[in-house]
Structure formats: C-alpha cells, structure tokens
Amino acid sequence: MYDVVIVGSGFGGAVAACRLAAAGRSVLVLERGRRWEPEDYPRRPGDAWLFDPRAPHRRNGWLELRFLDQMLVAQGAGVGGGSLIYANVCIDARPEAFDSGWPSAITAQEMAPYYRAVSDMLTPMEIPAGQHTARLELMRRAADAIGEGERFQKVPLAIRFDPQFTPAPAETPEYERSVVARNAHGREQGTCVHCGSCDVGCPTRAKNTLDLNYLAAAENSGAVIAPLSLARYLSRADGGWRVHFDHLEGGRRRPDSVTARRVILAAGSLGSTELLLRSRDEHRTLPDLPRALGRGWSSNGDFLTPSGYRRTSIAPTSGPTITSAIDFLDGARGGRYFVEDGGIPNLLRNCFEQRLRDGVGSPLRRRMWLRLSRAGAFDSVMPWFGQSVDAADGSFYLGRGRVRxxxxxxxxxxxxxxxxxxxxxxxxxxxxxxxxxxxxxxxLLTWKRFRALVTPHPLGGCNMAASPAAGVVDHACRVFGQDGLYVMDGAVIPRAIGRNPSKTIAAVAERAVALLLAED
Structure with a gap:
C-alpha cells in the first residue's frame, strides 16, 4: 500500500507528487498518457496526435479533443498533463477573483505565498525586449489606438530565454542557437528560438513543462510515475482506498488496481469529475459523494477571433504562443475579460522542416515543401485570444452514448x-x-451561428465550497465525507478566473498539500 496515489500529472498532481515525495511519503502517480520526448512529438499526419478516450489502448496521442454539448474541450495527454499543451502563461489571478465564490479561508492574501512557491519552481519571465514579436507590438499599438495603453502588459511566461538571442528571419528555426544547460532538477533544457511550437511540443525544451521541474523533483525524491495507466473508478479498501485502472500496453487494456492511504485526483476538470461520477453513478462504489458533483463548470470564457491584415506581416507562427495582454477584468469596457495575442504552430513547416534542413529530395519537391511551409505561416492573420469571467454554470452527468x-x-x-x-x-x-x-x-461561425466554443482551460465540476450542499471539496481540497480522498486540479476552481488558470491551480494545490502534511 502506498501512502498516496495521485491520478494525473498536470498542475495539481505534479505539485502534490513533488511536495509529498520530498516529505518522505511513498507516492505513485498514475498518468493515462505517454512520457513524451522531443523526438516523439507529433509532427507528421501519421503521428500520434490524438488521445481517444473510447480506445485509449490504441490511440494514446498528444491531445484529447472532447465534444460536449456546444463545447469542445482540449486537454493534454502525457506525463506533465496540461503543461504539455498550454501557452506558457504563468500569471496570478487578480486579487478580486477571490472576493466571491470561494470558501472564506481562500483569499488573495492567503494565496500569495503559494503563488510565490509556484514561481520559484516554474521561474516565469517576460519575453526579453530584443525578442518582441510582431503580435506583441500590434497589441501595444491597438491598446494605444483605443486610448487604453495603460492596460497593455507583457505576461510572465514559463520559458527559458537567452537574453542575447535575437530572432532572425529564416525558413526554419535556428535550433542550433538554443543554449543547453541542466536545470536545478538535473534535466537538460535549451532556450527559446521562437519556433512557435509551444502547444505541440517545444523541440529545444525551453518550455518549463512539469516533467522538467515538479515531476522531476518528485522522481528525484523517490516518487514513481506510471505512464499509460488510465484510472477508471475508486472504491474503499481496508484502511484506505483502491484505485481501479487499466494498463494501456501493446494495444490492449489490462485491468489492475492499487491501494493507498490517501488518493489525490488530479486528472483535470473533466477527468477527476468523470472518475467520481463513475464511482458514484455507474460502479456505485461511492454512493455517498456530494450531490453537487458535476455542477459549476466553466470554460473560463475562452474566445478566439482571427483577423486579417492586408500587406502586414503578423507572423503568428513565430515566437511564444502568447506574449502580452490587455487587461479589462475591472469591467470598465462592458464585461470582464483579458485579451491576449494568440499564436499558432506552423504544422506544415513542422512536417517538412527536417527535410528542408537536410536538403532531402529533388529541387522541385523542396520548392513544394517550402511553399507549403509558407502557406502554413498564415503570415497576415492575427489570432486575437483571451479569457473572460463567464457564468460558470455548466453541469456534468453520465448519460447514454449515441453510438453505443x-x-x-x-x-x-x-x-x-x-x-x-x-x-x-x-x-x-x-x-x-x-x-x-x-x-x-x-x-468564428462556430460562435456566431451555433454559440459553440472551444476551451483549453476547463474549470469546475468538483467545486471548492464551504459545505457539501454547495460543492464537492472544502478549502483544503478534501472531498466532503470521504476521509483521505482529495481533488487537486482545475476541477476544484469554483469560478472563472478570467486569466490563464494554470498558476492558480498549482497554487491551490501547493496550499492543499501543505495542509495535508500539517495533519500528519
């Protein structure tokens, strides 16, 4: 029996694994996805792009796209969870975000030291002055043009930058200019060369994904990480808990289980909520879970507007995915939202760049690859992005499948x-x-015509609250009425943050683990 089994390795699970292993607890992390290395990142059409929850033993790729009602949810799949696909933004919630919707113990002042703890691990920094992207400068001009220049800001990014690096126009990124060194946890990382592939795997490992810091520290302290281990439901065991899961090996699902004194669910808003719903309503192993389970879900108000600029180079596929923001969360402009400069990876260039660099193929074929790479740059498109404070009133439940x-x-x-x-x-x-x-x-017609959205920032479903009548977990992320069972991920966030939520999720987990250790 382990001291703790953690389900998921994203921003909550990685924090929990790191701090508990450092405190001498025996820790097992069950992660449904693979352990990704740069040489394995998906690049070509036949690569492992998608994780299919209906057949995870056959298709366990980089990204899960879950279609739910009028919502498409994007989730990372692999050791590091959502950090594999997020846009590196490592930013505190505004203090007023904690003024309502949270248990009284959670305040901006209470959270401040835990935000600092996350910063110490992820070491965020703003993009250096000599590396500003065309998108950043467009954002600055736009804020000035509407008389809101003071709202413009560069955002902190969990990226390793070389201040001496100056991006040069090139057909393919200059990977050889990345400066490689070992980080504080013994993992090799390079520096950013503006390749634009943050969301599909940084080839230089300049992106501070969780496998390079929190999870690396956890493994250094003795934690065991088990990739391709898909948790299905929970039950009680003598003196603790049993996690029922499947090994996804060799194209097959092999059932197994493991016991622990404590279980921490950190499989994300959808994953943790689904695990508890199946335990309560399908397997009926935990029939006394709170009735509020599944309620209070939010997309964090994510929204995207692509805009075209004639005869102007925006280069959305160059540089970090997001670099800057214009903050309207005070509600002065009709709503509460946080506008960001969106970037996109050049998937066509990624597909062909190794052949272009190596000079493989006939001259005609290389010219074709080069033209496709340029088409994939969408050079004159600005993807305006951002988050807003939405109603946070979605509700998950288990229903019957249409096909089966x-x-x-x-x-x-x-x-x-x-x-x-x-x-x-x-x-x-x-x-x-x-x-x-x-x-x-x-x-986008998806919103204009059908009121459908895409979100990479799902929140809620196991909401934090003062009582089981209003939520699923208390201020310390303990599931009401279930001694030794915790949820530490985006599922516990009880309202929209209106900013990129990863740092808040990690800070909430830092606090919850500190309280857990203080109980022992």
Missing part, C-alpha cells in the same frame, strides 16, 4: 446564453482592436 447506448458517457449541460454578455463583450473588443489597427475581424 449501453455505455455511460460524460455529458455536459451548458447554456451559452448565460455567458453571452461576458463572451460577447470580449468579441466586440477583438473587433474594435482589429479595426483600430487596420485589420478586418473574421468572427
């Missing part, structure tokens, strides 16, 4: 009209910023 009605699947009841004010205000601001800088907004 005998199978129970997770479903979402989410009404987009209740979040329309917040999201609509940000959409209008995207249009205003675009027009103020000479561009033309192209609102």
């Amino acid at each position: 009605p005998w199978r129970r699947v997770v479903k979402l009841d989410w009404n987009p009209h209740r979040s329309e004010t917040a999201i609509g205000a940000m959409a209008e601001m995207h249009g205003l910023l675009t027009e103020a800088t000479g561009g033309k907004p192209n609102p």
Whole structure:
C-alpha cells in the first residue's frame, strides 16, 4: 500500500507528487498518457496526435479533443498533463477573483505565498525586449489606438530565454542557437528560438513543462510515475482506498488496481469529475459523494477571433504562443475579460522542416515543401485570444452514448446564453482592436451561428465550497465525507478566473498539500 496515489500529472498532481515525495511519503502517480520526448512529438499526419478516450489502448496521442454539448474541450495527454499543451502563461489571478465564490479561508492574501512557491519552481519571465514579436507590438499599438495603453502588459511566461538571442528571419528555426544547460532538477533544457511550437511540443525544451521541474523533483525524491495507466473508478479498501485502472500496453487494456492511504485526483476538470461520477453513478462504489458533483463548470470564457491584415506581416507562427495582454477584468469596457495575442504552430513547416534542413529530395519537391511551409505561416492573420469571467454554470452527468447506448458517457449541460454578455463583450473588443489597427475581424461561425466554443482551460465540476450542499471539496481540497480522498486540479476552481488558470491551480494545490502534511 502506498501512502498516496495521485491520478494525473498536470498542475495539481505534479505539485502534490513533488511536495509529498520530498516529505518522505511513498507516492505513485498514475498518468493515462505517454512520457513524451522531443523526438516523439507529433509532427507528421501519421503521428500520434490524438488521445481517444473510447480506445485509449490504441490511440494514446498528444491531445484529447472532447465534444460536449456546444463545447469542445482540449486537454493534454502525457506525463506533465496540461503543461504539455498550454501557452506558457504563468500569471496570478487578480486579487478580486477571490472576493466571491470561494470558501472564506481562500483569499488573495492567503494565496500569495503559494503563488510565490509556484514561481520559484516554474521561474516565469517576460519575453526579453530584443525578442518582441510582431503580435506583441500590434497589441501595444491597438491598446494605444483605443486610448487604453495603460492596460497593455507583457505576461510572465514559463520559458527559458537567452537574453542575447535575437530572432532572425529564416525558413526554419535556428535550433542550433538554443543554449543547453541542466536545470536545478538535473534535466537538460535549451532556450527559446521562437519556433512557435509551444502547444505541440517545444523541440529545444525551453518550455518549463512539469516533467522538467515538479515531476522531476518528485522522481528525484523517490516518487514513481506510471505512464499509460488510465484510472477508471475508486472504491474503499481496508484502511484506505483502491484505485481501479487499466494498463494501456501493446494495444490492449489490462485491468489492475492499487491501494493507498490517501488518493489525490488530479486528472483535470473533466477527468477527476468523470472518475467520481463513475464511482458514484455507474460502479456505485461511492454512493455517498456530494450531490453537487458535476455542477459549476466553466470554460473560463475562452474566445478566439482571427483577423486579417492586408500587406502586414503578423507572423503568428513565430515566437511564444502568447506574449502580452490587455487587461479589462475591472469591467470598465462592458464585461470582464483579458485579451491576449494568440499564436499558432506552423504544422506544415513542422512536417517538412527536417527535410528542408537536410536538403532531402529533388529541387522541385523542396520548392513544394517550402511553399507549403509558407502557406502554413498564415503570415497576415492575427489570432486575437483571451479569457473572460463567464457564468460558470455548466453541469456534468453520465448519460447514454449515441453510438453505443449501453455505455455511460460524460455529458455536459451548458447554456451559452448565460455567458453571452461576458463572451460577447470580449468579441466586440477583438473587433474594435482589429479595426483600430487596420485589420478586418473574421468572427468564428462556430460562435456566431451555433454559440459553440472551444476551451483549453476547463474549470469546475468538483467545486471548492464551504459545505457539501454547495460543492464537492472544502478549502483544503478534501472531498466532503470521504476521509483521505482529495481533488487537486482545475476541477476544484469554483469560478472563472478570467486569466490563464494554470498558476492558480498549482497554487491551490501547493496550499492543499501543505495542509495535508500539517495533519500528519
């Protein structure tokens, strides 16, 4: 029996593994995805791009796309969880984000030391002055153009930069200019060369993903990480808990289980909520879980508007995915939202760049690859991005599958009209910023016609609250009525943050683990 089994290795699970292993606890981390190395990152059409929850033993790729109601949720799959696909933004929530919706023990002042602890591990920094992207400068001009220049800011990024590096225009990134060194946890990392591949795997390991810091420290202290281990449900065991999971090996699912004194669920908003729903409503091993389970879900108000700029190079595939923001979270412009400069990876260039660098193929074929790479740059497109404070009123439940009605699947009841004010205000601001800088907004039809959204920042489902009548966990992330069972991930965040939430998730976990250790 382990002291602690942690399900998931994202921002909550990695923090818990690191701190508990350092305190001498025996720790096992079950991670449904692979352990990724740079040479394994998906690049070509036949690579392992997608994780399929219906057949994870056959398709356990980089990214899961879950279609729920009028929402598409994007989640990372692998050792490091959401840090594999996030845009590196490592930012505190604004203090007023804790003024409502949280248990009284959670305040901005209470959270401050835990935010600092996360910064000490992820070492965020702003993009150096000599490396500003065209998108950043467009953001600055746009803020000035509408009279809101004081709201513009560079955002802290969990990226290793070489201050001496100056990006040079090139057909393929200059990877050889990355400065390689061992980090504080003994893992080799390079520095950023502006390749734009943050979301699909940084080839120089300049991105401070969790496998290079928190999880590396956990393993250095004796924690065991088990990739391709998909948790299915929980039950009680003598003196503790049993986690029932499948080994995803050799194209097969092999059932297994493990026991522990404590279990920490950190499989993300969807994953942790689904595990508890299946334990309560399908396997019926935990029938006394709180009735609020599944409620209070938020997309964190994520929204994207692509805009076109004629005869202007925006280069959205160059540089870090996000570098700057214009902060309207005070509500002065009709809603509470945080506008960011979105970037996208050049998937076509990534597919061909090794052949281009090596000079493989005939001259005609190389010219074709080069033209495709340039087309994949979307050079004149600005992806205006951001988050907003939405209604946070979605609700998960288990329903019948359409294709296989005998199978129970997770479903979402989410009404987009209740979040329309917040999201609509940000959409209008995207249009205003675009027009103020000479561009033309192209609102996505998915929202304009169908009120459907995409989010990489799902929050809630196991909400933190003062009592089981209002939520699933208390201020210390303990599941109400379930001694030794915790949730430490985005599922416990009880409201939209309105900013990138990863640092807040990690800080909440830092606090919860500190309280857990103080109990022993």
